[in-house]
Amino acid sequence: MGQVSRNESELHAFLAPDSIAIIGASADPTKRGYKAMVGLIKGHYTGRVYPINPKVDEILGVKAYSSLGEVPGSVDLAVICTPAATIPGILTECAKIGVKGAVILAAGFRETGAQGAALEEEVLRAARAGGVRIIGPNTSGMFNLHKHVNLLDLRDTKAGDIGFISQSGNMLLALVLEAQYNDYVGFSTYVGPGNQTDIGFDDYLRYLGEDEHTRVAALYVEGFSDGQKFLQAARDITPVKPVVVYKSGATEMGKKAASSHTGALAGSYEMTVDLLRQVGVTVVRQSDQILPVAEGLALMRQSAGKRVAVISDGGGQATIASDRLSDAGLSLAELSEHTRQRLSEILFDQASLVNPVDVAGTSDADPEVLARCLEIVSQDENVDALFLVGMFGGYHTRFAESLLGAEMRAAQAMVDLAGACHKPLVVYSLYAPIKPPPLRSMHEAGLPVYASIEQGVKVLQALAERGLYLQDQDGQPVEDAVRPDDAVKAMFEQTRQDNRDLFEYEAKSVLRTHGVGVAPEVVVRSSEQLESVARQFGNQPLAMKIVSKDILHKSDAGGVRLNLTGMADLLEAYEDIMARCRAYSPDADLHGVLVTPMVRKGTEVIVGMVRDPIFGPVLMFGLGGIFVEVLEDVAFRAIPLSRTDARMMVSQIRGRKILDGVRGEPGVDREALVDLLLKVSSIVAAYPQIRELDLNPVIAYPDGYAVVDARIIVEPSGP
Amino acid sequence: MGQVSRNESELHAFLAPDSIAIIGASADPTKRGYKAMVGLIKGHYTGRVYPINPKVDEILGVKAYSSLGEVPGSVDLAVICTPAATIPGILTECAKIGVKGAVILAAGFRETGAQGAALEEEVLRAARAGGVRIIGPNTSGMFNLHKHVNLLDLRDTKAGDIGFISQSGNMLLALVLEAQYNDYVGFSTYVGPGNQTDIGFDDYLRYLGEDEHTRVAALYVEGFSDGQKFLQAARDITPVKPVVVYKSGATEMGKKAASSHTGALAGSYEMTVDLLRQVGVTVVRQSDQILPVAEGLALMRQSAGKRVAVISDGGGQATIASDRLSDAGLSLAELSEHTRQRLSEILFDQASLVNPVDVAGTSDADPEVLARCLEIVSQDENVDALFLVGMFGGYHTRFAESLLGAEMRAAQAMVDLAGACHKPLVVYSLYAPIKPPPLRSMHEAGLPVYASIEQGVKVLQALAERGLYLQDQDGQPVEDAVRPDDAVKAMFEQTRQDNRDLFEYEAKSVLRTHGVGVAPEVVVRSSEQLESVARQFGNQPLAMKIVSKDILHKSDAGGVRLNLTGMADLLEAYEDIMARCRAYSPDADLHGVLVTPMVRKGTEVIVGMVRDPIFGPVLMFGLGGIFVEVLEDVAFRAIPLSRTDARMMVSQIRGRKILDGVRGEPGVDREALVDLLLKVSSIVAAYPQIRELDLNPVIAYPDGYAVVDARIIVEPSGP
Incomplete structure (x- = not known):
């Protein structure tokens, strides 16, 4: 893990800026132009800060400028806190002094209707004309904690491994507070993409993919601006870094007239999930799983498979863990005879040596036995991942203070094991909510401890799915296997000109041309032709269907006859179909009748x-x-x-x-x-x-x- | 809510004991006989405590007795900390002095094999003979915090509303620690039912149903000893008190040969869930939902329906809430025109007045507007429940310290609203993990605040399902509609004597006797009979099937012919069936041929x-x-x-x-x-x-x- 490439994204220039201008900087604590200033100052930003405000000389002790033009140095990032209508003009000024990127906080664009959309177009034109990239508009802002750029003034937010892109500012705040309580997790870069007018999720994802401080990219997405580009970005990034997405369920496409079952089902939430998983993204379905899963993927190595060994100090929680592992598509590893033998040597007689392993009281006076069990099962080649379940970390609270030393040693042994063995070790402790010293020491050493079995299982699932994705030998898209055929292209052109769909037999001929298995069939236009075709098909029962661009519902028109045998029946059916269809739709252009053998049951x-x-x-x-x-x-x-x-x-x-x-x-x-x-x-x-x-x-x-x-x-x- | 009957359960005598003997009391801090003593003393138990230990004079300052016989007063509860083999003898001693109930901690019974099972039988006999009820054996113990009986010595566990029965001691510990972190939730009685040798889940549930300190009964169940009795107990209790069950997924029945589809699918986890819900139990499927759901049901009134109004201060979290509500089978209430009008008067123009309501910044400088919005939507008759989603409680942290006063006032307004209106108000705050004063004050006033949207939605779902259950007018079992028929009883007796299943036509006649709609059919035994029957059925196509107790697979034997019309075909088919079946199974007893009209498509x-x-x-x-x-x-x-x-x-x-x-x-x-x-x-x-x-x-x-x-x-x- 932690394998990162050098920063190549264009976004780096302003998402990790060396100089920042705050346009509309303010000394009024309720204004965002104040929050940005105070966030930079209290966050110990070491780059240059240029407050722009014509009405004051300084803000929070920093010299202010009356306009961008007066700024003495170059500006990487402009943070624009002024109203929507002012933005195009300000972007033109930004362009003049070579600003690389601008954060546009104002709302009042596309999301408000046609007039706003027109203004947003104007903003984009001004930005493109001047070569300024824009974050937003209508963004909650951004931060880059490793660079001490904290425009949101979120105090007590630790710099860490998780890059987060979120269309909801509240979602960022929720994760920050969850991390603050948790107090081991930190963030690298946050961006609110806002209206994605210039920069979309795909660009931000590529940036996080290249950012050396980001180990995991996490995204809260309501809608993608360009889903195809996002899938491609994810295809490129996921082999190097885990990507976690929570997608809210609003339909991508809205309502539309569906012309097929595929059309009716496409655009669903489940389709989006399928496509994201296809490109190696970890999809979480509960908002309270984003942070635990991202943390797990940041800190632990993926597993080679789905076989989990559970070590527990209580039967009930072992059962719950087993149930949840099964729900998650994981399995209980079958421990080898050798492993069970070794476990039996250190555990009480009443211990269960069949996975889930229940130490049945052995650890009550000797919590280090849990670490030894984990080490033993980690060496079993039938095991892909380890899951410790129970009260570890609280033995000294529950049983005797004197056990603290043993628990601290066991914690260290688990940290060492997690570092040394090539299998993930996920720890659930029922003592996690009160963070006793052994758990604190593990978490500080980079071995997370989860506060619910369900969270632990979600992390194991994510690690296993990522492992299988990375190992996949058949994961490359199969491309270029079909070369376009001239006759097919001509047929497409013809139907396009005729403004009609392909006839069934035409569609099948396209498929047949490229080697798809299609039942043999012939279009006949006369009784004579039918006789000759029928002879070719021999004695098998045949089906006949009308071919006409004007008849959509063939059965309703009397245009389908099935299970026909014998020449007399065939000829009668042919005449019958033609007569009925002529009666059903006198003006219809009857192209002929499709003759095909009845399909076998399947x-x-x-x-x-x-x-x-x-x-x-x-x-x-x-x-x-x-x-x-x-x-x-x-x-x-x-x-x-x-x-x-x-x-x-x-x-x-x-x-x-x-x-x-x-x-x-x-x-x-x-x-x-x-x-x-x-x-x-x-x-x-x-x-x-x-x-x-x-x-x-x-x-x-x-x-x-x-x-x-x-x-x-x-x-x-x-x- | 809070409607409770007086204590009538026999279990009350020893689950709320006035005197306790600790058999095997110990001064060794690693022993359970010490934990029980220290739990009672530090828990300020006000009843009498009698340590029984022949080797010492006192334990922790309490006079010890060398045997039960020496105890000067009566003993309600005996806590037996001695090994399995000693239990029958001790129970006999208990009986002698009129002990009402005994907690048997020792393991080593049925769960260990045949010898243990025999010992368990002996224990039960001794208990029954002496009139002593037993908790366990193999139990993690019990507590009754309102009575200050804390045999588990769990410190910092608050007395509260939740009664908990758990087959896993670790599960209890997990909830206690979750509650300790949460710090508003408390417990009334806990019991570990152990092997349920004498007392099962149904008895404990009835006790909690009657216990005045218990507002919600929560259960962690691996297996019921008597499911029918449990269902009956739940039918009796759920109208009065909510019952929450987490059932672990191990199959109830284990493997068995299934003789029908019903048999194959019965005994599944999903069947158990169906049955529990049938009797009004709230089933939770994640172990980390037990406590939040139990707390919600303890503190909030149920809703009258599924229509939820969401008030939020951010579009993203409103969307997440909508998604999860929909997953949970709840719906977004359609707000009345009047409600929207009233909301529009207090919210910014850009606010969304269509549920989910997004205040779009109105609350940033005036958090009290959220309480006003809640009050307005609470008065809408299209709304069954209220859900506040967002950063309430943290406005003074996020925006300006000066907002704390307004937040405290809003918190009080919400508490008042929750008390006054007859609709539940569920609050999710992203600030819940750090417990700022407004949230603390709400929670202390009995209005819980949840730390994830998902938890909030689970609580809303539980409240809605409970509300619908309680309102159900058609919820009474339909009984006695069928009076046993003598001919049917005779038929059952006959087939029982013949040691065979009913013939299809017999089974149908039972159904027909009691008014079930069965297609007409006649068994014929000769060509002549067939002719007369066929005439009665007229021209409709008929089916014919062999009737024989010796032929199970009728089609394989050539014993089925379908879609027959015309007397000639019918007669041919009859002869054909008889001939083929005779050939297929020469010794078979051919009872006749069932003639029935072909069924219509459906x-x-x-x-x-x-x-x-x-x-x-x-x-x-x-x-x-x-x-x-x-x-x-x-x-x-x-x-x-x-x-x-x-x-x-x-x-x-x-x-x-x-x-x-x-x-x-x-x-x-x-x-x-x-x-x-x-x-x-x-x-x-x-x-x-x-x-x-x-x-x-x-x-x-x-x-x-x-x-x-x-x-x-x-x-x-x-x-």
Whole structure:
């Protein structure tokens, strides 16, 4: 951990500034122009500070200037505390003296309506014209505690490892107070991105990724300005540094008319979670987990897997830990015979040597035995992570003062073990709320102690998921597997000109061109043609469907006949379909009838793609029918996918057991579905013309799959 | 709230004892016999204390006795600190002097194997013979802080409102330390039930229900000794006092061969949760929620509904609160026009007046505006509960010291509002971790302040669910609706003697006897009979199934033919079924062929009953097929059910949308299903002979339902 690259982000110039001008600096303690001044002074900022205020000579003992133009030196960062309307003019002045970045505190922009939005446009133009980057507007501000830049004047906030970007100022305040109580955790840089007019979450994330004082980037996000850029930034940063995101659940896309199941389900909170996890982000779902998880990821190494060994001094809490580990998708490590033998040598007879290990009173008079147990299980190759659960740190309070020495030695032994062994050690103590000396010493040595089993488990989960992400050999996006085909491009162009979707058979031909398994089918336009086609298909039962751009609901029009055998039946069905469809819609352009063998029984799945307005092209996978429609049991990934992504899509759905076969039916060929997902991902990546794609249903078999219905919508013509 | 009955529990005599003997009292600080002594003395116990120890004259200044027989007065409670093997003898001595109850600390009983179990039996016999009730054995002990009985010597533990029964001593210690940090919460009585040899959770719950010092009963449960008695105790107590349960997830029943879907799913953690909620228990799923939820229920009145008004001073936290409320099944109240008008008069223009209300800076210089907002929304009849979210209590820290006075006034106003209005007010403050004076004053006045949004929402959820439970008009179990029928009883007796399950047609006749909607059907035994039956059914398509106790898998035997029309086909099918079944199983006793009309298409559901070894007869409802088999999407209730129980079963399943109709299909008649569930509940209650019952499938229609297949297993003959 702690592997960091040199600062290369452009943002470094003003997020770690050597000189700061406070425009609208004030001596009135209720003003933000005062708070910024006092925060810099009391925070012992060592750079130059230039208060700008034409009405005074000095503020808090610092010489004031009547305008930016009078400032004698260069200015890295301007903190603008004046009202919205003044901002464009001030930015032009900033540009004149080469200010690199400006924090714009004022609200009254896009968030207030059209007039504000126009002003925000003006602000952005002024900034771009002058080469000034802007934080905000409508930002809660920023700090860089290692550089002693504390514009928010948050006292008692320790400099530390966690970089935090938050669209809520209250959320920052909440974490700062939580850290203050906790008193071991600290922050590096905080930024409120405000309206993200110039700089978005992706830029800030890259900055934190490069910042040498930041070990973990944590983000509170209400909405991304550019989700695709954020995913790319996260892809780049997460291999080097953990990224923790709490996303509030407001829908990304708002309401929209959905033209497919994929469209209806895209833009959901769960989709965002899927995409963030795809790029290695740790997503937390409770706001009170942000800080504990960020701290755990900052201080501990990731685990190599999900197998946790629990050492506890009470059966009840061992049980709770087991329940919660299971909820979190982790497992109880199966301890080796050798490990159990070694444990039995130091524990009372009544101890449980099967994980969760319950020392059953052995530690009451000898708390150091817990450290020895941890060391023993840490050496078991079946164990990926260690979890100490119980009253450690409070034995000297609970049993006898004289145990304090032993507890302090055990604490040191655990710190040493955490440093030496390559497995994380997570400690929960029920004494954490009162911070007794052994726990204090552990935390001060960089081994955090959690105050609830649930928090400890969340940290173990984050460490395991990060470990698996970093180890993943199949995590690279599969790209360039599909080269655009000229005939397909021509077909897209044609349908675009015709202002229609692709016909089902056209969509299938696109898929077939690129090696997707589609049931054979032929469009026939006459009885003669049907006879010849039917002979080719031999004796298998056939299905027939009308092909017409004017008939959307084929069944309603009488345009579908199934399970046909024998030439006479086929010919009758053909004439019947044509006659009914002509009657149903006399003006319809009847393109022909699609003839295809009836599909074998199998498991229905659905594969879809839409271009999400925030995150770009996303692929959806789910079981068909009610699983999608009622249970919304689907998985999303951003395109392009890696093989791991495709595998996880197939395995994360709640109904996954159905893919393994139920009611005596055989399971499906999961790798074939994985190949299909990767292929569709590649097709979508190769053809930016495709706006929406739906393979519904795909029938999955023990030996492959068949696409039964396919729909492709191309982007409409440009203006 | 606070409505309590007088102490009537037999347990009161020794859980609130006036005299205590400590058998095995010790001056060695590492012994439990010392801890008990020191806990009583330092806890200022005012009753009489009799240390029993033949080797010393006094312990901690209290005269010691060499045996119980020498004690000069009566003894309410004996605390036995001696080893397991001594217990039966000591209990006999206890009985001699009229000891009412004994706390048995020693382990080494049932939990250690057969020998220990035999000793435990002996202990129980001695206790019963002498009329001594026993807590434990293998208990962590007990305390009654209002009576100053603190056998655990837990210092700094405040007397308060929460009674706690916990199978984990560490869990008690964890709550005590959490309360100590929190410093407003206190406990009344604690008991560790240990092996529950004599006294179980149900007895302790009844004691807490009657204890005047207990406002909320909280329980940490690993397993119930008698689940049915516990459910009954909870039914009795929850109307008077809130009961909070954290159930650890170990399976109640362990592994067993399941003979039906109901059997396979019964005994699960989720079943236990369903049953506990049925009787009004508040179930918490995280161990770190036990104390906050118990405290909230102790101090606040329940809400009349689920509509919450959120007042916040920051958009981000308002969004988080909205997300979590929605997760918890609560809703954002729609504020009336009048309320919004009144809010607009006191808030800045940029404030959001649509719930969640964001005061948008109005409170920065005037924190009292928050109290005024709360008062306004409290008067809105669309609002059931109030939730304050943000930095209240820290304005004087964040903005200006001079605001402290205003914050103290606002705190008092909120306390007054909480006392005066009949809606709960839940306060989250990000300043809670550092306990500034306004928050301290609120908490001391009985208005708790929570340190995370998630905790606040859990409390709101508990208050709303409790409110709905208490208001429920249809919450009384529907009983005695079915009178046992002699013919049915005779049939049960016959099948019991034959040592077989009921035939499908017999099971259906039981249902039909009691008014359950079953498709018409007739068993035929000859071609002639078939002809006459077929004529009665008219032209509708029929199904035929073999009836034989020797053929379990009817389809495999060729014993099922569907969709038959026309006399010729029917006769052919009858001969075919008989021939194939004879071939399949030459020795089988062929009872006849069941003829029934094909069922109309509808929505498949399943209704099942098993007798759970812990909780007795339980009813299960779910959607059929994969919903039960793969998704385990089912609901359980203990029999007998109330109408509300039946309605909630139907509405709680994840796939409930299917019952409303999907893919253009009409919804089903939910009340008909509710009636079916109540009817089955009554049938099971009327016939203790029924061991298992499965209606699978039942087809639900827009206008009723039809039971298509039914299975009833009767209890085997006694020895």
